[in-house]
Amino acid sequence: MNKSLKINAILNTVRMSLKIIFPLITFPYVARILGTQRLGQINYVQSIINYMVLIADLGISTYAVRECAKIRSNKEKTEMFCNEIFSINIITTIITYILFYMGILFIYSLHQYRKLLLIMSISVMFNAIGSDWINSVFEDFFYTTIRSLFIQIFNLVCLFIFVHKENDIYIYAVLLSLNTILMGVINFVYCRRYVHLKFVIPKHVWNHIKAMMVFFANTVAVTLYCDSDTIMLGTMCDAYYVGLYAVAVKIYTVFKNIGAAVIVVTIPRLANYYQEDTDKWKNLIIQIVEVFTLFLPPLVTGIFVLARPIIIFLGGNQYLQAMPALKILSLSLLVALYSGIFTNCINITQNKEKINLVATICAATINILLNIFIIPVMQHNGAAITTLIAEITVVIVCCCLNKDIWQIIMSKSYILIILLQAVIGCFIIVIIHRIVMFFFDSIIFEVVFTVLSSILAYFVILILFRNKYVMNLINKFRNPLC
Incomplete structure (x- = not known):
């Protein structure tokens, strides 16, 4: 069952690299077709949809990967666990939709985005149906890589066929949702090779929810300091600045996701190692830190010095004001990926996710408070600065509360x-x-x-x-x- 960790890392990195290649092709086209204002609208709505996904997920993905990885050799237990988690996810998704529709009805500022919100919210249900965390449990990264390749090619073709002018913003919104819809349908069918997903009445629902709430609270805090920048920027300034910030965040996000792809594939293996052989667990973490240290600082330096041509390539000269934000976020990338190692590879596999919760709550609080004062003065650049400060906060808190981090890193x-x-x-x-x-x-x-x-x-x-x-x-x- 133990597949090659190097091959898994390569496959997942390839999958995440596709998220760089395709945006590099599509984003410059979309940025020029839609313009700064409409691009800002799309990103503002996407931030709200991200909160829907967050609430519907309820910390399920991370919890399920860690716990199911421990019992995946037992088919009966795995089947029962997966069906219970799947059922809980469907219930939380339905509750999320109820809250979402109430928000659209009663929050006046959302009325102008109503059509975009309704279109892009379709993806939330299919995200739950897809249960992509099952593929991570069984380390099936070959399938997820091939799936991503074909879906993104299909989406790319549709983009160039159907999106040609500013008023095609709603078609573009449909295409954004289409990725998740196709993934959900295909994945639901494919997962039958491991488990037959069906809706059941969860017997251990409160045990699951109690454990998931720590992960959920942690994810809420992370999302607050990641997505609150865009929402607060759109609320306190203008969609124009959201559009500028979107270009810088796009580059920051794709590189962050590539690093996260390597981290994600190690979690099931590290969870097993921590139970069975702590020396293997420790050595793997050291290896991850060393590899990241080898490649991450030069990558960040490259993004920093090439910020201007990258911005021009992605959005054109009209987005050049985003260059300082990209430089700031490149520094944030350096901190964020080390933060990912500490929180996911060490704290979660040690069952110390409560430390992550404390760290992210501190980061989210600092981020939101600083946004209130800095965004009105520095707009998108201020949002980038607060993101950097938030990422640094996570690293500091984790290192202070978990002494094992420094002992592991500095042991060699x-x-x-x-x-x-x-x-x-x-x-x-x-x-x-x-x-x-x-x-x-x-x-x-x-x-x-x-x-x-x-x-x-x-x-x-x-x-x-x-x-x-x-x-x-x-x-x-x-x-x-x-």
Whole structure:
């Protein structure tokens, strides 16, 4: 049953990379067709739908992956557990729709977005029906990768066929929902190879809900400091600034999701290791931290120095005011992914999710309070600053409340050597970018030469330092049968 963790990580990374490739194709097109104002409307409504998904999910996904991974070898127990969780999710989704329709009726500020809200809310039910967490439990990342590829290709074709002018905003909203609808239908059928999902009366409903509420509260807090920026920006300023912020957040989100994809595939394995072999658990966490330290700082540096051409490529010159926000969010990316390791790989697998709850509540509170004062003055740039502060807060609180984090990370000094290599790589990237800027005016040449030269230079640096991961990779190429 234990599939290759490296292959799982690669497959899930490929799946999340598709979320970069396709937005890189579609977002510039959509940004130009819809314009800043209508793009801001779409993102404002999407933020509200995200809250619907959050309430309907009730912390189910994370809880189910961790608990079901422990019993997946027992088919009878797994079937019963999955059906109970599925049924609870359907009930919470129905309750969410009731609250949603009441909100549309009685909250006046939502009336102008009524049509968009109704269209995009369709995806919430199919998100529950799909029960994608089952694929994570059984580490079936090959299927999820292929599924994502075909659905996104289909969606891409539909986008270019049907969206041609500003008034096609509602068609675009349908296409956004279509991804989740197709995924839900396909997944419901595919999951039958593992379990036969059906609605049942949960026997252990209160035990499940009691455990899920900690995850739910944690997710609420995370969503508050992630999505509250967009909602508060739209409420306190204007949809124009939401549109600017959307471009910066789009880039931040796709790279954050790629990192999260690697983290997610390790949770079922880490949950098993923590029960059976704590040394394996500890070594895997160290390996995750080392790999992230090796690649994350240079990636963030690349986004920071190339912020201008990235913005122009995605949205055009009309979105250049989003450049400072993107630079700030690139720094937030560095903190956010380490935060993901601490909260998911360590705290959750140690059953210390209450620490995550405390950390995210602190982060959400600070984020919202700072937004009240900073957004009216700095608009989208202020929202980016508060996101960075919130991510830092999560890391600080986790490290203070769980002493195991520092003991695990610092138990092997090699992490400091890798950090030194990464910092040198960051300086090299900045120097290379300066040189490229001196010789080329074209943003295409700026991006291509900076990226390719930086990758080559960093690879050489790692070879000179005899980095163990790079040397292992080279040895595998030399001896592919070993």
